[in-house]
Amino acid sequence: MDNKAPVIELKELTKQYGTLTAVNKLNLNIEKGEVFGLLGPNGAGKSTTILMMLGLTEPTSGYAGVCGYNATSSPIEVKKRVGYLPDNIGFYENRTGLENLMYMARLNNIPESEARDRVSHLLHKVGLENAAEKKVGAYSRGMKQRLGLADVLVKNPEIIILDEPTLGIDPSGVRDFLQLIRQLSKEQQLTVLLSSHHLHQIQQVCDRVGIFVNGSLIAKGDIPTLSKTLFESEPFMIEVEIKHPFSITGHPLEDVLLTMEEVSGIKEVNRKIHIACTEDITPVIAKTFVEAGLDILYLCKKEYGLDEIYQRYFEESHENQYHIA
Amino acid sequence: MKINTTLPSHYLAYVKSIPLLQKRTGKKRTTQKQSLHPFWAIVQKEVSDHIGSWRFIILLAMITLICFGSLYIAVNNLPEALANAKDPNRDFVFLKLLSASDGTLPPFHILLGFLGPLLGIGMGFDAVNSEQNSGTLVRLMAQPIHRDYFINAKFTGALMVIGTLFMALSFLITGLGILVTGQMPMPEEFLRIIGFIILCIIYVAFWLNLSILFSVKFKRAATSALTAIAVWLFFTIFYQILVGMAAKALVSPGLSRTGYRVQKLLVTLLDIAPNRLFTDATTTILVPSVRSLGPLSIQQMQGAIPSTLSLGDSLMVVWPQLTGLIAATVACFAFSYYLFMRKEIRS
Incomplete structure (x- = not known):
């Protein structure tokens, strides 16, 4: 919290697929310890933005900086510090949850004994200590998602990026999951970037929200500010x-x-x-x-909750007349 | 001088004062054992995946079956083959084990030329696309590893398994040969068997790389498997037929200079099919009396005594085949590497 430099810094970030502009001149700063919600409908360019932040996709133009590193030119440094939970996370189904996490620890060059301690601690934290020796193929969707969270935390990241983390989990599972994220961010001073199209979930956990439509960030700020400017x-x-x-x-x-x-x-x-x-x-x-x-x-x-805010922005964006943000 | 003598001790004291380094030097042996380079961690996982998979067990069973089937026939046929005084290869007992046959089943190296591709294809056709579809590729790529580690490890892992398999099989056959005949292999025989193993590995590696290439290119594992099998069938069955048809259409019955050229070109075309390269190469390595792979003129044959070639000469004969196979393997790998590095990895 002492250094004021943003941990995620996007400047005029643009990605084009042929004639389609997936992300259009995106500017965004996220501070350390913040829980930021990226809100937008499917296909708004949220995942593309996240992939560019990790250096997994090259931007057409613009700059994506994470922890002071340029994500495009030094992705390894960025990936050492960022944990990423993709939207449809996959595990090696014929391996146990423990083995899956140990594999990730090995890829992060964590010494074996330290990795073992950390993995069992994380499995305990996400409530999977009893399923650690079960094959992931037998896990439920919610369990996989929690395993995914543990997986992201194995490398001891400074930032975690969660792409649609609540997809396909039942409501009580969602609540627990979001609480876990909130708790982790407070305990370990983690910066969290959460993308979702579920307004209420974002509302529950995020300090700030960015609304993302058609590749542009049309509004950002905390929820009272957003509703104030809008209404x-x-x-x-x-x-x-x-x-x-x-x-x-x-x-x-x-x-x-x-x-x-x-x-x-x-x-x-x-x-x-x-x-x-x-x-x-x-x-x-x-x-x-x-x-x-x-x-x-x-x-x-x-x-006016996020629902109305969301609705209002979409109405406006459909009519192509937004000039906010 | 003074600086030179004082500096090291200062430096040493400084080094000792760093707690992290102290710990490292103190625990050197254990930490070295503990942390595996991420690349080898992927290779390790690949190898254990292959060994544990049903697919590999079935392929292994198949290869073992043809190996021991042909070995059985070779052993039965051995006394006869060794007694044949006209055969210049009769001294090479162990090569006979790998290459002899009474006609009921093709010899081991020919069978391997036919089924080796299946092993390579089976191990590589879903290398990349299955991981992409199941979402593990994105997760892997989000770790601090270089992108090419993945494809390199896929190749290395499968190659290690194949290498171990062929080594084990060939040495098993040799060992059985020692038991059955009571003889020891000559050094030349041993070297020829090693050459044969290397050829097998390169040949299967070619098909492995081809199927990895398709697995990068095609999103569905079934498509890439079918494409690889189609290429395999094309070269084993249809290629010869096609070249044969072309030969019938192009070559006029009479003897002419152009007719000879066309025929030569067609023979060359036949020879560059990967399975042909393999069969030619292994035949030359395993049957020391083979002295040329192309047609020989009467003048060239004149005065030749049916005898065996030395290992160096056999290698000379086989060199184009060997380089051809390696080139095809490298080309496939380079192309799949290129495609993979530019691939959109999201599922």
């Missing part, structure tokens, strides 16, 4: 449903609501009225409806 004009949304038949358009109540200072807009979506407000005036609105003699079936104050 500055209308941070609150109240959703009301009135007993039918009823329509707000043309109803005298519409004018009443619109004259309120805090209300910035009214929309009717699927028989529900969406009232956008600059401040939280839910009680006032409820009261107004009741006083007008209308039967409220449903009233809800919506809060």
